Amino acid sequence: MISTTELSEYFPIWKNLTSEQQNLLAESVMERSFVKGENIHGTGKSCLGLLIIKSGQLRTYMISDSGREVTLYHLYDREMCLFSASCIMQNVQFDVFIEAEKETVAFQIPALLYNKLMNESLPVAKYTNDLMATHFTDVMWLIEQILFKRIDQRLAWFLLEQTKNQDNDTLVMTHETIAQNLGSAREVVTRMLKYFQSEKWVSLGRGHIKIENKIHLQRLI
Amino acid sequence: MISTTELSEYFPIWKNLTSEQQNLLAESVMERSFVKGENIHGTGKSCLGLLIIKSGQLRTYMISDSGREVTLYHLYDREMCLFSASCIMQNVQFDVFIEAEKETVAFQIPALLYNKLMNESLPVAKYTNDLMATHFTDVMWLIEQILFKRIDQRLAWFLLEQTKNQDNDTLVMTHETIAQNLGSAREVVTRMLKYFQSEKWVSLGRGHIKIENKIHLQRLI
Numbered sequence: 518m519i520s521t522t523e524l525s526e527y528f529p530i531w532k533n534l535t536s537e538q539q540n541l542l543a544e545s546v547m548e549r550s551f552v553k554g555e556n557i558h559g560t561g562k563s564c565l566g567l568l569i570i571k572s573g574q575l576r577t578y579m580i581s582d583s584g585r586e587v588t589l590y591h592l593y594d595r596e597m598c599l600f601s602a603s604c605i606m607q608n609v610q611f612d613v614f615i616e617a618e619k620e621t622v623a624f625q626i627p628a629l630l631y632n633k634l635m636n637e638s639l640p641v642a643k644y645t646n647d648l649m650a651t652h653f654t655d656v657m658w659l660i661e662q663i664l665f666k667r668i669d670q671r672l673a674w675f676l677l678e679q680t681k682n683q684d685n686d687t688l689v690m691t692h693e694t695i696a697q698n699l700g701s702a703r704e705v706v707t708r709m710l711k712y713f714q715s716e717k718w719v720s721l722g723r724g725h726i727k728i729e730n731k732i733h734l735q736r737l738i
Numbered sequence: 739m740i741s742t743t744e745l746s747e748y749f750p751i752w753k754n755l756t757s758e759q760q761n762l763l764a765e766s767v768m769e770r771s772f773v774k775g776e777n778i779h780g781t782g783k784s785c786l787g788l789l790i791i792k793s794g795q796l797r798t799y800m801i802s803d804s805g806r807e808v809t810l811y812h813l814y815d816r817e818m819c820l821f822s823a824s825c826i827m828q829n830v831q832f833d834v835f836i837e838a839e840k841e842t843v844a845f846q847i848p849a850l851l852y853n854k855l856m857n858e859s860l861p862v863a864k865y866t867n868d869l870m871a872t873h874f875t876d877v878m879w880l881i882e883q884i885l886f887k888r889i890d891q892r893l894a895w896f897l898l899e900q901t902k903n904q905d906n907d908t909l910v911m912t913h914e915t916i917a918q919n920l921g922s923a924r925e926v927v928t929r930m931l932k933y934f935q936s937e938k939w940v941s942l943g944r945g946h947i948k949i950e951n952k953i954h955l956q957r958l959i
Contacts, residue, residue: 579882606871608875610875611879635867637860639859639863642864646866647829653870654830657832
């Protein structure tokens with residue numbers, strides 16, 4: 518059994534639960550470990566429940582019939598993974614895949630228990646709503662980039678172009694300067710660079726960007 | 739003041755509200771009319787509140803810097819428009835545009851009142867969650883079609899190809915047959931044809947499809 522002290526530290530609305538609800542959670546939550554690369558959730562799989570990440574990193578993505586993947590968002594320490602319990606959300610009618618990007622340890626809340634809490638606790642319902650809205654925002658951002666701005670393509674092209682005539686793959690340039698070159702905003706470039714980094718296409722340092730996967734950047738263009 | 743009888747008919751979780759909450763709504767809800775083509779909500783606009791459609795049709799869409807539009811979903815009679823009150827949802831960090839596609843009459847619930855209800859009523863919080871999940875699903879469907887399947891392109895191509903050598907723009911063919919031709923499922927073709935119809939690119943009849951906007955279908959390809 519997980520200690521209530523530990524749970525209270527990781528479950529963000531713990532103090533808004535009744536003691537009965539807290540006890541139910543403490544009795545039912547389990548600690549789970551996933552190895553790097555492990556498939557946690559996918560089409561047709563059983564309904565795992567909600568995961569709160571103690572340490573590690575998860576990736577949520579879509580996959581096409583031909584095997585092409587698109588990352589929707591990443592989850593880091595202390596974040597909660599909602600869609601591994603999509604079975605209890607009858608209005609969520611789409612499939613996403615979730616995998617452990619790093620060795621990950623997480624608390625697992627059984628789907629049916631979470632469903633019960635969502636149906637009887639206003640704080641849990643509101644928290645779920647906030648999570649949904651956050652992920653909705655992530656996905657809308659992705660659509661916008663892909664459909665309209667193609668800042669991903671333009672950034673990839675810029676990075677490759679700038680390092681073409683160098684004898685190494687490191688570009689010494691601020692995000693601000695890149696943004697100016699692309700006619701975009703610094704925030705947009707920073708966000709996209711972070712996305713590139715999370716996909717391991719680049720690695721970011723102070724004042725420089727190192728290209729780690731040329732082939733993938735070229736594929737974007 | 740709108741009669742509570744009328745409100746109870748249109749507000750899906752009316753019976754789950756306290757009589758105090760019902761009275762607050764009855765006092766604050768207003769009836770609004772929008773002419774066809776009217777812009778209801780967009781970036782930087784004031785927070786209109788939630789709309790429940792009595793009659794008419796709304797369209798929710800994104801718009802790029804260069805003016806390109808992508809329809810996210812449509813709202814019909816008795817449906818509730820959530821994102822016209824996005825100001826009260828702090829985790830919704832994206833902009834959508836909403837316009838009246840037809841002459842529309844709607845009940846308008848003030849954003850702050852809805853926020854109050856969401857914060858004190860479990861049924862309202864859960865209902866909001868369901869709406870959010872439904873629209874999330876619409877948007878995920880759209881991404882999937884655009885990114886992976888390109889069934890929109892393939893369907894547009896097929897419709898144009900099949901009617902090319904005819905002296906009219908009507909294709910006499912079942913959705914099932916089209917699906918077989920495209921190596922897709924009937925449900926997918928039907929859903930995409932309905933999307934085409936809502937965009938006024940085609941009109942659908944029993945056993946036939948009439949092309950209404952060749953230029954737009956061609957643009958898809």
